[in-house]
Amino acid sequence: MRDIASDILDLLTGDEPFAVCTVIRTWSSAPRPAGTAMAVTASGRAIGSLSGGCVEGAVYAAAQLTIDDGQPRLGRYGVSDDEAFAVGLACGGRLDVLIRRVDPADPADTEPLAATCRQILLDEPAALLTRIPLATDDLGEPTGMEYVLAPPAGRWLAITAPEADAPTVTGSLGDGQLDYSVVDSAVGLLAAGTTQIREYGEHGERLDSDTAVLISAFSRKPRMLIFGAIDYARALAAAAKLVGYHVTVCDARPVFATPARFPEADEVVVSWPHRYLQAELDAGRVEESTAIAVLTHDLKFDVPLLQVALGCPAAYVGAMGSRRTNDRRIAALRDAGLPEELIDRLYAPIGLDLGARTPETTAISILAEITRERWQASGAPLRDTTGPIHS
Structure with a gap:
């Protein structure tokens, strides 16, 4: 209904x-x-x-x-x-x-x-x-x-x-x-x-x-928190909204984090990402159904944000970036003292390998991975599986 x-x-x-x-x-x-x-x-x-x-x-x-x-x-x-x-x-x-x-x-x-x-x-x-x-x-x-x-x-x-x-x-x-x-x-x-x-x-x-x-x-819609006000974030916000998420886009740069640039988002927040996430966590607004997508691929934002995100109850935490960027990110998290069991929670590089190149196809790749993890599905082609499709 x-x-x-x-x-x-x-x-x-x-x-x-x-x-x-x-x-x-x-x-x-x-x-x-x-x-x-x-x-x-x-x-x-x-x-x-x-x-x-x-x-x-x-x-x-x-x-x-x-x-x-x-x-x-x-x-x-x-x-x-x-x-x-x-x-x-x-x-x-x-x-x-x-x-x-x-x-x-x-x-x-x-x-x-x-x-x-x-x-x-x-x-x-x-x-x-x-x-x-x-x-x-x-x-x-x-x-x-x-x-x-x-x-x-x-x-x-x-x-x-x-x-x-x-x-x-x-x-x-x-x-x-x-x-x-x-x-x-x-x-x-x-x-x-x-x-x-x-x-x-x-x-x-x-x-x-x-x-x-x-x-x-x-119940309330599950939340998707998208950090980084870039073109990939707009595509992901639109896709996430379509499948029923309450979408927040957060960026520290007021010139980029505007409702006009993200009309599909429920909220657009200007704040340092790690501070905003910590405030939401303290207020009890980050739950086990929450998905977090870190699209900043900038270590000065990524590292403090992921230190908070990987220790919170969110079901999914993913971060965008090349493999080289991700290697540097993981090393920085280790240097910051984050335990390996928390680092292992990170989905990075974010998304499934669908051959995505554009913001829109990358959003599909990210949302597909989030959906697979949310429902603990295999992600395999249905033609290669047996049994009921709708369980």
């Missing part, structure tokens, strides 16, 4: 009903994870994507029915080979999609959804909880590949300000005790940025499994 949050807020300010279609379960090689959402309006507009084009047509048709009759539906796509072929789910995966009408005039519909989307756009943590059928529920005969559901399926509850002593709760899943029970689970998942299905008793009993709740967690 993160990618359509702005569109949903726009729809909520209008008077046209629409449907929110959410992937609630996936099996095998389904291309998008649980929590992925698409909106369909009464006038026929589709916003977002659920499966890279595989099932959108079938979901769109079911969404129009739900908008017309107000009944929530569960679409099960790819359950059999014939059904997978019929909806185009050629990847062999399976999806459960919950389709729910939203009336902008109904606070029960709008308030949890609006609260979640506002927090997403502010890059503040939030969770949207959806009451869903159990995977084992007997839903009766499907209408096509969709099942009509009875309330309280589709009810929403939003959790915002999860770091406060008492998180803000908006909406209800249809039972006060269930609402109370799911809040603790949601806050824990939100801290980890994890979307999961949790099962409870009818009234929130934790050891029972009479009802299921999809907890869609939207």
Whole structure:
């Protein structure tokens, strides 16, 4: 839902009903994870994507029915080979999609959804909880590949300000005790940025499994800190922004570190790099999901900056430069007394060997290495591997 949050807020300010279609379960090689959402309006507009084009047509048709009759539906796509072929789910995966009408005039519909989307756009943590059928529920005969559901399926509850002593709760899943029970689970998942299905008793009993709740967690975006206001930094900022990073560009030279030169960056900071990074570290704003790219390739900046960066919890620290520059950089870090185990954390020269020459292709090379390390992937060509592509 993160990618359509702005569109949903726009729809909520209008008077046209629409449907929110959410992937609630996936099996095998389904291309998008649980929590992925698409909106369909009464006038026929589709916003977002659920499966890279595989099932959108079938979901769109079911969404129009739900908008017309107000009944929530569960679409099960790819359950059999014939059904997978019929909806185009050629990847062999399976999806459960919950389709729910939203009336902008109904606070029960709008308030949890609006609260979640506002927090997403502010890059503040939030969770949207959806009451869903159990995977084992007997839903009766499907209408096509969709099942009509009875309330309280589709009810929403939003959790915002999860770091406060008492998180803000908006909406209800249809039972006060269930609402109370799911809040603790949601806050824990939100801290980890994890979307999961949790099962409870009818009234929130934790050891029972009479009802299921999809907890869609939207944590803050991971940060990418780019040091060095050069043309390679602009290309990397644009690429990182595209894949969901909150991007900061930092340089000590005010003539180069300007928002006009880096329109894609969320922040452009004029400061000595090591001082800025130390301040962010002291403020608790450097986390295990943070990626740091040092593009200054100037030892007077690199060495003090890397002394801080290699000792911080960031998942990735890379530095640009030729092999000769990198040899000098490593020697300077050793002379400064940095332990070998910290020096070994450095990805330098930065990036994968893709034959990159331009700032744009170099940005792809750097982001590919960061992505590989983030997900602990092999980086091998998919044609040379076996097993599911989307695990």
